[in-house]
Amino acid sequence: MKQLISLDINGEVHELAVAPQDSLLQVLREELGLIGTKKGCDTGGCGCCTVQIDGQAVYSCMTYAMSVQDKPVVTIEGIANNGKLDPLQQAFIDAGAVQCGYCTCGTIMAARELLASVPDPDEDQIRHAIAGNLCRCTGYQKIVDAIKLAATNSA
Amino acid sequence: MSLTTLDNYFLPGSGSEVIELLQEYGERAMLVAGGSFVHGLAARDLLPGIDVFIDIQKLGLADVTVGSEGLQIGAMTRLAQLAKVPEVQDAPEWGAAKDALRYPPVQIMNTATVGGNIAAACPYFDLPTAFLAIGGNVLAQSNAGTREISLDDFFTGLFENSLGQDEFITELALSRPVPGSASAFIKLETNANDLAIVNAAVQITVESGICQSARVALGGGVNEIPLRSAAAEKLLKGQSLTDALLKEAGQAVQADISPMADHRASAEYRSAMARVLTERALHRAITRLN
Ligand SMILES: Cc1cc2nc3c(=O)[nH]c(=O)nc-3n(C[C@H](O)[C@H](O)[C@H](O)COP(=O)(O)OP(=O)(O)OC[C@H]3O[C@@H](n4cnc5c(N)ncnc54)[C@H](O)[C@@H]3O)c2cc1C
Numbered sequence: 554m555k556q557l558i559s560l561d562i563n564g565e566v567h568e569l570a571v572a573p574q575d576s577l578l579q580v581l582r583e584e585l586g587l588i589g590t591k592k593g594c595d596t597g598g599c600g601c602c603t604v605q606i607d608g609q610a611v612y613s614c615m616t617y618a619m620s621v622q623d624k625p626v627v628t629i630e631g632i633a634n635n636g637k638l639d640p641l642q643q644a645f646i647d648a649g650a651v652q653c654g655y656c657t658c659g660t661i662m663a664a665r666e667l668l669a670s671v672p673d674p675d676e677d678q679i680r681h682a683i684a685g686n687l688c689r690c691t692g693y694q695k696i697v698d699a700i701k702l703a704a705t706n707s708a
Numbered sequence: 709m710s711l712t713t714l715d716n717y718f719l720p721g722s723g724s725e726v727i728e729l730l731q732e733y734g735e736r737a738m739l740v741a742g743g744s745f746v747h748g749l750a751a752r753d754l755l756p757g758i759d760v761f762i763d764i765q766k767l768g769l770a771d772v773t774v775g776s777e778g779l780q781i782g783a784m785t786r787l788a789q790l791a792k793v794p795e796v797q798d799a800p801e802w803g804a805a806k807d808a809l810r811y812p813p814v815q816i817m818n819t820a821t822v823g824g825n826i827a828a829a830c831p832y833f834d835l836p837t838a839f840l841a842i843g844g845n846v847l848a849q850s851n852a853g854t855r856e857i858s859l860d861d862f863f864t865g866l867f868e869n870s871l872g873q874d875e876f877i878t879e880l881a882l883s884r885p886v887p888g889s890a891s892a893f894i895k896l897e898t899n900a901n902d903l904a905i906v907n908a909a910v911q912i913t914v915e916s917g918i919c920q921s922a923r924v925a926l927g928g929g930v931n932e933i934p935l936r937s938a939a940a941e942k943l944l945k946g947q948s949l950t951d952a953l954l955k956e957a958g959q960a961v962q963a964d965i966s967p968m969a970d971h972r973a974s975a976e977y978r979s980a981m982a983r984v985l986t987e988r989a990l991h992r993a994i995t996r997l998n
């Protein structure tokens with residue numbers, strides 16, 4: 554039985570009917586068309602579905618839509634500011650940290666929580682923050698470089 | 709995506725509402741805290757007969773208090789929140805908890821609750837082992853009131869605990885050990901996102917060079933439930949903790965476990981690693997004493 558709920562996504566409140574077992578990921582992609590958030594494993598662990606809820610990085614595939622009513626959710630679509638890319642998005646481009654791109658949005662969302670609390674992270678802190686995000690292409694070094702670059706550019 | 713189809717998803721605002729719902733829906737209902745374990749079961753169609761979720765996030769239960777008695781952790785405390793508590797970061801007596809909270813990825817730290825990690829009674833989780841070594845009680849609420857269950861009696865079988873049908877955890881109360889105590893935890897894993905192949909945690913109390921008490925706990929599939937090794941604890945107590953004795957303690961745990969074999973490891977490998985991790989955890993705890 555579907556229930557009517559309201560979700561705060563990227564600062565916009567959406568009223569929509571969800572089934573009680575629907576994940577936030579499903580609702581983002583299938584109901585709201587926000588397909589920047591990717592579906593990989595769908596069971597928690599690959600990281601490409603990462604979004605921020607109340608500023609914290611979480612796997613949206615294992616978060617029930619019912620459980621995030623009225624909590625601010627931010628997805629990759631919500632981080633650019635007035636048409637200007639977020640420093641992390643720009644740094645991923647500049648450092649060449651995107652290959653196939655499937656992991657990128659999730660990794661940026663995880664890195665975003667890190668930079669909000671640790672503006673100048675060292676390599677260990679960066680690698681720890683993205684340990685829940687798998688990348689099959691880059692070998693991670695350029696991702697780490699990109700996050701360092703974003704930190705430098707935001708300073 | 710969930711293979712389980714639900715009829716309802718409740719978000720009760722009080723403990724008594726939770727109990728009423730548990731009583732009304734009985735076997736059809738499942739409590740949801742962070743949902744990270746429940747989701748995995750639903751995704752694999754492992755929740756036969758369940759069509760009602762009772763999400764307890766609105767109960768609060770997310771405070772951590774450190775006092776002379778010990779560490780009181782609200783059931784809904786997220787792992788990330790517990791890891792940030794200054795005493796957990798610094799004090800040798802909570803070292804096992806600090807170590808155990810180093811492994812999960814950030815996204816799980818932000819989602820998973822302490823109550824859910826314990827209640828799941830999953831042999832591969834880390835807090836049960838760490839908390840067994842430290843010692844303490846599970847506080848549970850039901851229609852009959854509130855009761856304390858020793859962690860030693862809480863885990864009753866694979867994914868089974870001693871909670872009644874209408875009972876839920878409100879708090880984990882870890883006992884403060886006497887001065888001169890330290891604890892440590894180590895997990896063996898295949899990668900940063902995987903559950904334990906084996907984990908081990910110890911707590912020791914040392915006075916004038918002699919071990920006054922020792923608690924040695926193991927998990928990660930060394931049995932269907934996390935457990936303590938009476939043999940290792942007995943061996944250490946009253947002795948000077950020499951390198952040779954720590955090695956013997958590692959060997960002693962092997963008699964107390966009956967490891968499982970699965971896709972992560974064979975029983976023989978688990979047994980060998982239980983020996984190694986116990987010895988290493990003891991060394992780590994001793995370092996914390998100095
Ligand atoms: C990618 C990944 C990596 C992980 N890595 C680790 C790791 O390194 N170490 C580790 O220990 N764990 C790890 N986990 C497991 C994770 O920590 C657990 O799934 C989590 O702790 C469960 O807590 P939860 O709040 O999400 O529980 P839920 O999924 O909400 O609930 C778990 C179980 O407990 C019951 N329950 C929950 N709260 C209560 C309560 N208050 N009273 C009674 N019953 C209750 C539920 O009904 C359910 O049966 C990992 C999981 C994933 C997906």
Ligand code: FES
Pocket residue numbers: 591592593594595596597598599600601602603612613614615
């Ligand atoms: S799709 Fe969510 S962690 Fe893989």
Ligand code: FES
Pocket residue numbers: 650651652653654655656657687688689690691
């Ligand atoms: S760029 Fe392809 S998975 Fe990371």
